[in-house]
Amino acid sequence: MRLFExxxxLASMTGKELGVSGWHTLDQTQIQSFADATLDQQWIHTDPGRAAAGPYGATVAHGYLSLSMLPYLAGQVYRVQQAAMIINYGLNKVRFPAPARVNSRIRDRLALASVTDTAKGLQLQFHHVIELEGSEKPACIAETVSLLRS
Structure with missing residues (x-):
């Protein structure tokens, strides 16, 4: 965990990697809970028997589940001590290059891409690579935008 005063x-790190989170296992309970919360019950996520005979040999996490893990994983990488709040402002780009099979381990490799001073606070653009243990391709690549208010 990198602590910025x-x-x-934090802005001095623009264009640099901030760090890498710890590994997180995407188990079937979490995948099913996400399916229940989003009402996305597609069999590839929720039916282990059918998915075993499917294209990946097992259930896979929703791409949006990997994406939704960004705040949790990034929270392991950095914190700004004197920030009143950092809020999600949006996404510029998201891709899901590889499926995260059940019990896969993922982690976030996080870089600060840009910082822009705005009337609402500092607009931070981050580059996330959700690495998938044992895979050359990541589970998710995302450019997120956050607002930091001091």
């Missing part, structure tokens, strides 16, 4: 200290 304030927004200016």
């Amino acid at each position: 304030n927004a200016a200290e």
Whole structure:
């Protein structure tokens, strides 16, 4: 975990990697809970028997589940001490290059791509690569935008 005293200290990392989170296992309970919350009950996520005979040999996590893990995983990488709040502002780009099979382990490799001063606070653009243990391709690549208010 990298601790930054304030927004200016974080901004000095523009264009650099902030770090890598710990590994997180995507188990069937979490995949099913996500399916229940989003009402996306597609068999490839929720039916282990049918999925075993499917294209991946097992159930796979929803791409959006991997995406939804970004706040949790990034929270392991950095924190700004004097920030009143950092809120999600949006996404610029998201791709899911490889499926995350049940019991896969993922982690976030996080870089600060840009910082823009706005009337609402600092707009931070992050580049996330959700690495998939044992795979050359990541489970997710995302460019997120956050607002930091001091």
